[in-house]
Every structure is written in C-alpha cells, then in structure tokens.
Amino acid sequence: MTELNNQAAGSIKQRNHFRIKVCGLTNTKQVSQLNELGVEFAGFNFYRPSPRYVYKSMPSAAIKKIRGKINKVGIFVDEDVDEVLRTVDDCGLYLVQLHGNESPRYCEKISNYITVIKAFRLSNDDNVEWKIKDYYEAADMFLFDTETPSFGGSGKKFNWQILKGLNIQKPFFLAGGISPDDADEIKKFTAHTAAKDLFAIDINSKFELMPGVKDIELIKAFKKRLEEPLPPGLPEENT
Numbered sequence: 001m002t003e004l005n006n007q008a009a010g011s012i013k014q015r016n017h018f019r020i021k022v023c024g025l026t027n028t029k030q031v032s033q034l035n036e037l038g039v040e041f042a043g044f045n046f047y048r049p050s051p052r053y054v055y056k057s058m059p060s061a062a063i064k065k066i067r068g069k070i071n072k073v074g075i076f077v078d079e080d081v082d083e084v085l086r087t088v089d090d091c092g093l094y095l096v097q098l099h100g101n102e103s104p105r106y107c108e109k110i111s112n113y114i115t116v117i118k119a120f121r122l123s124n125d126d127n128v129e130w131k132i133k134d135y136y137e138a139a140d141m142f143l144f145d146t147e148t149p150s151f152g153g154s155g156k157k158f159n160w161q162i163l164k165g166l167n168i169q170k171p172f173f174l175a176g177g178i179s180p181d182d183a184d185e186i187k188k189f190t191a192h193t194a195a196k197d198l199f200a201i202d203i204n205s206k207f208e209l210m211p212g213v214k215d216i217e218l219i220k221a222f223k224k225r226l227e228e229p230l231p232p233g234l235p236e237e238n239t
C-alpha cells in the first residue's frame with residue numbers, strides 16, 4: 001500500500017478520531033476548504049453517468065495541482081484498467097476506489113500501481129463475509145455502501161447490523177446515506193466488533209447543496225459532533 005498523507009496507524013476506536021472522506025467533489029475551492037478543515041480524503045468521480053462526474057467541471061490539470069494533506073481518491077465503475085491508470089497519472093491520484101463489479105484479478109492489476117479501495121454494495125440480507133472473501137489479497141482497503149442501480153451516491157443506508165459482529169480484518173470505509181444526524185449512531189457503532197477495522201466515514205449526497213456541491217458548514221458541524229462524547233443516556237452498544 002502506498003504511503004497516505006496524514007494517516008497515523010490504528011483504528012478509529014483506538015484513536016478516538018474519525019477520519020472523513022468527502023466524495024463527489026467538483027471544485028478546487030471546496031477541496032482546499034476541506035483540506036483546511038482537516039478532512040483526510042477527497043473523492044473525485046470518474047464515472048461518466050454520475051451527477052458528480054468531475055471532468056464536467058474540473059480538468060485533470062486542476063485536480064493534479066491540488067496540494068495539501070488531503071488524499072485524492074479517484075472513483076471508478078468497471079472502467080478499463082489502462083484508463084484508470086492513465087487517470088491516476090493525469091490527476092495525481094493517491095488512491096482509487098473501485099465501485100463497480102470489478103473482479104479480484106482486476107483489482108490486483110490496479111493495486112500493483114496504487115492503493116485500492118474495493119467498494120462492496122450491500123443489500124440488507126447480504127452475507128458480507130462471502131462477498132469480500134476473494135478480495136483480501138487484491139485490495140488494500142474495503143468500502144461498504146448500499147446496493148442501488150446507480151452504483152453509489154444514492155443517499156440510501158444499508159442495515160449496519162449485517163456488519164457489526166464481523167471481524168473484517170481489513171481497514172474499511174463506512175458509506176451509504178450517512179447524514180448529519182448520524183454522528184451518534186456512528187459513535188455507537190464503534191462499540192461493535194467490526195469497528196476495530198473502521199478506517200474512515202464516507203459522506204456524500206446528504207451533505208450537498210446540489211450534486212457535486214458540498215455544504216462545508218454542515219461537514220464542519222458533523223466533524224465536530226463526531227469528536228464529542230455521546231450524550232448521557234445514550235447507551236454504548238455491544239455486539
């Protein structure tokens with residue numbers, strides 16, 4: 001795995017800090033605002049049908065020029081391998097997130113060059129262990145999102161219950177319809193077995209003014225809320 005900016009070792013639970021990935025950015029100013037806020041990951045979407053398709057408003061040179069501690073993640077859906085690697089070079093990406101139905105072999109090809117986050121889109125009755133079992137060698141990190149026809153960015157949650165008791169043994173991003181109101185649920189999630197591998201929280205459409213345009217103040221407030229202890233009366237959960 002390539003070296004990431006700003007990443008101390010350890011799970012969220014050990015460090016009592018929630019890394020955040022903001023996905024679907026489409027302008028430079030917002031990326032630098034998030035960098036200033038201490039957000040660790042900026043997601044750029046290279047899937048043409050997405051309403052957050054980054055090349056509509058930012059050319060590769062603008063993405064490449066972005067500086068700061070924020071890690072640039074490219075989101076791809078069943079894209080040609082050479083095209084992914086060309087985009088990585090053109091835009092100076094640090095990680096790629098494979099959000100389609102990419103095979104382990106496909107992920108391996110990309111992970112020879114760059115850190116790979118393999119996204120799994122989950123339905124409420126999915127057997128997660130079965131879905132991920134062939135990807136341990138092929139991907140550096142996992143991301144758990146909600147199954148929808150649009151592949152991602154749906155604003156829909158999956159049932160976190162299917163994850164809570166699992167020993168994932170791979171750093172993962174938690175995604176899918178996470179909203180400003182979810183801060184306490186996320187903190188409660190950290191009491192469960194799976195949380196030892198929870199690496200970062202992925203936020204997107206629930207923090208938007210319109211597709212691709214984020215509400216920075218809302219993100220700021222959410223980040224602050226995540227750092228605060230659970231209010232009294234909200235029991236810590238356990239698996």
Ligand SMILES: O=C(O)c1ccccc1NCC(=O)[C@H](O)[C@H](O)COP(=O)(O)O
Pocket residue numbers: 023024043045047050051052075077099145150151152153154155156175176177178202203204205206
């Ligand atoms: O955001 C999109 O438009 C998108 C489209 C196709 C594939 C992936 C996409 N986004 C990937 C992400 O990492 C999103 O943050 C994730 O799907 C969660 O989005 P949301 O449910 O809106 O919080």
